[in-house]
Amino acid sequence: MFAFAGIWDRWKGPSGKLVETCSILTTTPNAVTSAVHDRMPVILDRDNYDLWLDPGMRDVAALSELLKPCDARLMRCYPISTRINHVANNDEECSAPVELAQIQDRIAIRSQIVVSRWYADRIREGYQPHPRHWQALAKLARVSEPSRFSHSGS
Numbered sequence: 254m255f256a257f258a259g260i261w262d263r264w265k266g267p268s269g270k271l272v273e274t275c276s277i278l279t280t281t282p283n284a285v286t287s288a289v290h291d292r293m294p295v296i297l298d299r300d301n302y303d304l305w306l307d308p309g310m311r312d313v314a315a316l317s318e319l320l321k322p323c324d325a326r327l328m329r330c331y332p333i334s335t336r337i338n339h340v341a342n343n344d345e346e347c348s349a350p351v352e353l354a355q356i357q358d359r360i361a362i363r364s365q366i367v368v369s370r371w372y373a374d375r376i377r378e379g380y381q382p383h384p385r386h387w388q389a390l391a392k393l394a395r396v397s398e399p400s401r402f403s404h405s406g407s
Contacts, residue, residue, distance in 0.1 A: 258295035258305055258319060283322040285330050296323035 261275035279292040286293040297305055301319050304310060331350045336342040 255323075256297045256299075256302060256305075258297050278320065280320050280322050283325040283328070285325045285328045286322075288330070293322060295320050 258278045259275055260278065261273065263271060263273045266272045278295040280295050282290055282293045297319060304315065305319060310316060332353050333348055334346065334351050337347045
């Protein structure tokens with residue numbers, strides 16, 4: 254279990270309506286998170302929860318010390334399903350490890366679809382690929398979208 258450092262405020266908006274806002278603070282990434290992003294949430298050490306939550310705390314230097322990247326040795330990194338990308342999915346399967354091969358296969362298929370669509374669009378615009386490229390294009394088409402290509406040449 255861990256806690257992110259966050260801030261919140263309650264204020265009156267221009268219309269006079271009470272507005273509550275919050276934000277999770279970020280910092281430079283540690284060795285684990287730098288592979289996937291250029292920043293990471295500030296993860297508080299359990300011993301510092303009370304200090305962070307103390308509304309009377311005014312020691313800026315002490316609070317600044319808490320805003321450093323979490324020790325990478327306390328974290329682990331593994332591939333998870335793309336289910337996490339959809340807000341409707343809110344279950345344990347979102348964070349369950351998946352085989353990297355499954356992810357690579359999905360990426361490869363999506364890449365093939367993008368390439369095949371690009372070539373199909375160029376062909377419809379009159380582009381004529383080199384004859385030896387047709388074999389590769391036919392392979393892409395079989396894997397992704399066979400109906401997008403038609404070729405009457407050699």
